[in-house]
Amino acid sequence: ISLKINADIVIGFTEDERNALLALKAGFRSTFLDEKWQSFDCLDWYGVNCSDNRVVGVTLENLDIYGEVNLDAFYNLTSLSVLSFKNNSLFGQLMDFSRNVDLMQLDLSSNRFNGVISPSLVNLVLLQSLKLQDNNLSGSIPWFDQSSLKELNLSNNNLSGPIPDTKKLQSFNESCYDHNSFLCGPPSSTSCSDTAPPGGDNSGKPEKSGIGVILIIVNILGLFVLLFLLLLLYKNNKQLKKKIMENQKNIVLDHTDVEKRDDKEVEISSKMISHHENDQGKLEFVDGVLEFELGDLMKASAESLGKGNFGNTYRARLEDGRNVIVKRLRDLKPLSSDEFIKQLKAISAQKHPNLAPILAYYFSKNEKLLVQKFIANGNLFSRLHAGRGTSDRIPLRWSERLLIARGVARALEYLHINPNSHTQVPHGNLKSSNVLIDDNNMVLVSDYGFTSIISNTISVQRMFSFKSPEFLTSKKISKKSDVWSYGSLVMELLTGRLTIQSASQDENAVDLCNWVHRAVREEWTAEIFDLEIMGQRSATHGMLKLLQLAVRCCDKSPEKRPGMSEVVREVESIKVPNGDSESEDDLSGDRSLTDDSMSATPSR
């Protein structure tokens, strides 16, 4: 038997991978590569390393290659583990690495890459070495915190802003961040108050100039003179004194005092802040009925619930016993008072049984507050993950999870349709800590509409929707990004796993949308579902249906994801088991899940 070899058959890599490398080469001016990257056998390709018929390494160092690298150049190289373009003359934005989940070493040092450090890198949980030094990268450093990261060099770029306060980034020494225009905060020795904001000509490398130091001294002296004059005025002018006293009534929460103290209950009545005349603001109630005054809030005791991505959140107990939530918003767009009020009016006009109601808001020069109804039963993140492995843990049953999936779907559908407005703002930051559960086990989604008030740079860094595949390529979020976040949230409900959306600092957290595609491709079965619900055999059908829906919501292409109305229809079509059948399941004690019905492959 003669074996006919087709000369066009690719060996060692897939055809898609070979085409991707050819497309990459097309952007380069390199006669060397033109010559070396031709054959159909990966072995012949200079600098390309293949294993198990997949490209696992591309190492093109010191070759004087000039050219631009496409943003999605590595889209098809999904087994890539090592990539180095060290010391060439490559330019353009950093590539999107969201599909290169196996990437362990990335060296793009000594080139001319510009733009921001791709946020897709934050999600690479195997990344060990990241070398981006000696380029023209700008913007702030993303919140890297993967435990895998052992080596980092971001020096000699135009990066700016505080070095994020993550355990990992703080563990590298100063030299990794050296020579960046406006980077500040630990572990660098530059204090953030010393750095000028980025702008103007950014090309120069940092070097703290003598002029900068003189300016700071002049500023401090100016401040002293001002204080002295104020004191004189204060002494001599009784009227002014009276005014200051009046201003003192317009109290806003004292940031530093509340944060510094460890004890959770903090009396905030005497913590007065605003000394500026133009600091006065008004507490606007959404329903127009003045339920309490700002002064009442100030008299309340406050418990810090945590530092969210967009400000600190407190539970304030009013004198009449009522609890309200006060969010001190930060990192807002530069909105005027009118603009802020307009946006907050629009956000709070959205009313739905599954949206956490906003009660009031407050704007002054130094303080922007959001007052919300206090939701008593905590958030989904704690309900799903807290106390695992301990006897205190009360399992979250399948019926409860299904009802949560329903409630969240309905809330998103409402936001996407928004009958009260011509414009609909996607939620933008759906995650389990923003899903609250009240006394009646009602699901309430919070923090909606923030995309219209939070500054774009902060949204890009911190809001979950901005991590969707389409944002990484097209830089756009939409209602379909919310659908993607919803898919991820449903996966969290089904698997009980930690997602990077809710627990970015945790080394066990994974991008569940990526993970589920792998799980389905590799036909994992029982391992997908949370042990707490796996025993509920009567729920198997419903669990599979919800999983199939989550897979569709997690589709890489936004167009292929269902709209929220379709999602609601599908979730509502899943039967909620009654208490009896769930109890029978519990009694059966059968936790094995091995029959064929558990295949995760979506049905057509």
Ligand SMILES: Nc1ncnc2c1ncn2[C@@H]1O[C@H](COP(=O)(O)OP(=O)(O)OP(=O)(O)O)[C@@H](O)[C@H]1O
């Ligand atoms: N209306 C509310 N009632 C009860 N708890 C709330 C309410 N709003 C927020 N919380 C809780 O307060 C804590 C801090 O919330 P916050 O929204 O500031 O941060 P986050 O949800 O962790 O992150 P992000 O800022 O990205 O939304 C969370 O545990 C959240 O569940």
